[in-house]
Amino acid sequence: MLKPFRGTYDQLPAITDRLDYITGKMKHVARLYGFGKISTPIFEYLNVFTHSLGDTSDIVTKEMFTFEDRHGDRIALRPEGTAGVMRAMITNKLTQDLPQKLFYYGPMFRYERPQKGRSRQFHQLGTELIGDPSPQADIEVIAMGWDLLCALGLKDKVVLEINTLGDTASRDNYRKALVDHFKQHVGDLSDESQIRLEKNPLRILDSKSEQDQPFIQTAPQMKDHLTDSARAFFDEVLAGLESLKIPYKLNSRLVRGLDYYCHTAFEFTSTHLGAQGTVLAGGRYDSLSEIMGGPALPGVGWAAGLERIDLLLDQTPEPARPISLIPIGPEAEKESIKLAHILRQNDIALNSKNRGNLKSRMKYANKINSRAAILMGEDELKNQSVVVKDLDTGTQETVPLSNLTTYLKK
RNA sequence: GCGGGUGUAGCUCAGUUGGUUAGAGCACCAGUUUGUGGUACUGGGGGUCGCGGGUUCGAAACCCGUCACUCGCCCCA
Numbered sequence: 001m002l003k004p005f006r007g008t009y010d011q012l013p014a015i016t017d018r019l020d021y022i023t024g025k026m027k028h029v030a031r032l033y034g035f036g037k038i039s040t041p042i043f044e045y046l047n048v049f050t051h052s053l054g055d056t057s058d059i060v061t062k063e064m065f066t067f068e069d070r071h072g073d074r075i076a077l078r079p080e081g082t083a084g085v086m087r088a089m090i091t092n093k094l095t096q097d098l099p100q101k102l103f104y105y106g107p108m109f110r111y112e113r114p115q116k117g118r119s120r121q122f123h124q125l126g127t128e129l130i131g132d133p134s135p136q137a138d139i140e141v142i143a144m145g146w147d148l149l150c151a152l153g154l155k156d157k158v159v160l161e162i163n164t165l166g167d168t169a170s171r172d173n174y175r176k177a178l179v180d181h182f183k184q185h186v187g188d189l190s191d192e193s194q195i196r197l198e199k200n201p202l203r204i205l206d207s208k209s210e211q212d213q214p215f216i217q218t219a220p221q222m223k224d225h226l227t228d229s230a231r232a233f234f235d236e237v238l239a240g241l242e243s244l245k246i247p248y249k250l251n252s253r254l255v256r257g258l259d260y261y262c263h264t265a266f267e268f269t270s271t272h273l274g275a276q277g278t279v280l281a282g283g284r285y286d287s288l289s290e291i292m293g294g295p296a297l298p299g300v301g302w303a304a305g306l307e308r309i310d311l312l313l314d315q316t317p318e319p320a321r322p323i324s325l326i327p328i329g330p331e332a333e334k335e336s337i338k339l340a341h342i343l344r345q346n347d348i349a350l351n352s353k354n355r356g357n358l359k360s361r362m363k364y365a366n367k368i369n370s371r372a373a374i375l376m377g378e379d380e381l382k383n384q385s386v387v388v389k390d391l392d393t394g395t396q397e398t399v400p401l402s403n404l405t406t407y408l409k410k
Numbered sequence: 411g412c413g414g415g416u417g418u419a420g421c422u423c424a425g426u427u428g429g430u431u432a433g434a435g436c437a438c439c440a441g442u443u444u445g446u447g448g449u450a451c452u453g454g455g456g457g458u459c460g461c462g463g464g465u466u467c468g469a470a471a472c473c474c475g476u477c478a479c480u481c482g483c484c485c486c487a
Contacts, residue, residue: 003460003478058485062411080487112485113411114478124487192484208483258486267487278487305487328445360440362447370447377445391447 007112007120019123021316022309023105025151026125033144035101035127040084042107046074052083052292054259057200063110065120077109081126081303082260082285083292089130090294098131098297105306117276117308126282126303130289133298135233138264138284139240141300145280146246148304149268157312158279160247162266163254164234165202166226168287171262174225175201185215205253221252230263237264260288264300272312279312280304322351323408324365328358328377336376339386339401346405366391372408 004010011019030037046066053060065077078084081104094100105125112118127144129137142160149158165171178201186194190209197204205216226234241248248266256265265283273279282302289297325343327336343350353364358375365373375387375396386404389396399407 006478063485108487110486114480115482116480118486122487126487203485275482275484276486281487303487308487324447326446358445359443359447364447366447373447375446379445387445389446394447396446 005120007114009119009121015310017319018310018313018316019306022152022306022313023125026103026105026148029144029148029151030103030127032147033101033140035103035129035144038085038088038102038104039106040081040088040104041078042109043075043077044084044087046076048083048087048292049076049079052086052258052260052288053080057258059110059258063112065109065111079110080108080258081106081124082128082288082299082301085128086130086288086292086294086297086299089297090289090292095131095289095295095297099137100128100130102130103127115275117273117305117311119307123306124303125306126301128299128301130299130301131297132300133286135236135240135264137298138237138300139244141282141302142237142241142264142266143244143246145268145282145302145304146244149280152309152313154270154279154309154312157272158268158270159249160241160266160268161251161254162238162241162248162264163251164222164226164230164237165256165262165265165283166222166230167233167262170222170226170230174220174222177220177225178202178204181219182215189215202255205255216253223252233263256283260285260291262286266302268304270308270312273308276305276308278305279308318369320349321369321371322349323372323374324352324361324368324370325350325374326352326358326361326365326376328375331378332376332381335381339374339376339404343405343408348405348408374404 027037046064049064050060055061059079064079067075069075085102085104089095089100103126106123107121108124109121111120114120127141129141142162146160149155166174179197182189182193182197182201182204186197188211189197189204190207190211193204193207193209193212196207204212205219207216223231238248254265254267261283263284263286267277267281268279269277270279271277280302281304282300284298284300286296286298288299289295323343325336325340327333340350340352351368351370353361356364362373370391372391373389375389380386380398383398383400384402385398385400387396388399388404388407
């Protein structure tokens with residue numbers, strides 16, 4: 001049995017229709033916000049990701065598909081979208097033309113164990129607002145995510161959780177306080193959290209281990225270590241969300257796995273996705289450009305998992321119903337090819353079976369959910385007309401060929 | 411990478427303590443109607459029982475391995 005590589009899957013028409021529906025909504029919402037689409041390559045030099053995501057993140061240390069090309073250059077399939085977009089910003093000197101408002105969608109790759117809502121080739125759509133340091137940018141970007149989820153009818157299935165990671169000074173202070181706190185209990189922490197303490201102490205805060213909970217409860221809070229300006233920034237973001245009536249939940253344990261985040265961190269989560277709660281997540285990343293060797297350049301954005309969104313959709317709209325053309329007899333058969341072409345050139349969707357008797361062609365018309373069947377036989381040919389049968393009501397009418405396009409468009 | 415569950419037709423599943431050519435419903439194709447679909451009736455095609463070993467006179471069933479899916483951990487969109 002031929003099978004696709006583990007964690008990958010074929011997108012058959014039924015699925016592409018659903019995913020196109022989602023990206024279609026994204027395009028619409030992005031246009032309302034003045035965001036343009038960018039497409040970057042699905043692979044990059046490895047260091048585009050290792051530099052930007054941080055050497056300790058799981059994505060870099062164990063989840064990337066990497067290979068060497070014929071010249072020995074180290075390549076990686078992209079595990080996320082932001083690093084590539086930022087690289088393109090720098091490459092194309094878009095840093096001279098700010099702000100840049102961009103969105104993208106496409107495949108991403110992570111070498112993980114597949115699960116519900118988690119595969120090795122998956123698809124994300126995301127946005128980046130680069131070059132705007134103001135809290136208004138954060139508000140705009142979060143509002144766009146909210147509007148997308150609303151447009152998809154997911155308003156009641158998601159919850160917005162939000163936190164601040166502060167600026168560099170705040171984060172350094174806080175990290176120090178956290179490490180001091182957890183070091184006192186290091187022997188009692190879960191194995192995983194003992195490793196986190198070395199690599200990324202903030203992540204201990206969202207540990208699910210029961211063993212860690214008592215120490216997380218008593219851990220110092222970010223809000224007590226924020227600088228005044230970081231505090232003011234976050235307050236303004238929250239006030240903006242309130243003025244837009246976007247409901248949110250403060251979550252002081254919400255942190256980011258990737259090094260480049262600062263200030264606002266947010267996630268739209270759902271309880272319908274099994275172990276994977278996150279549908280759409282992002283935050284501010286003011287240091288990313290510099291980490292990658294570019295100029296100082298603030299940015300804020302998010303990414304959403306297409307497959308995860310799809311899991312939340314109850315139904316997607318039915319595609320437009322076609323019309324079927326059914327010739328009867330060899331003469332009509334020849335004529336029908338021409339007629340079909342004319343109708344399609346006149347923007348009428350036509351889909352029919354090319355062989356079989358009348359009955360089997362009618363069955364096909366029914367199967368593909370045609371709204372009408374056009375019957376064309378000897379008599380009709382003689383009279384330059386066709387019979388149009390409405391497949392919902394079963395009624396039929398003789399229509400002259402000269403009126404056919406107009407009749408079908410009514 | 412770690413632990414649990416599952417794997418029989420395109421789909422949902424039967425298959426009795428191991429015992430003839432492995433079944434059903436739905437779906438598909440054709441006919442009942444040589445110019446009329448959806449309902450009904452009749453017939454037909456379709457299965458390396460995930461894969462590989464082992465036990466046995468005999469394995470879809472029992473044992474081992476492996477792969478895939480799935481639930482959780484980890485991580486993340």
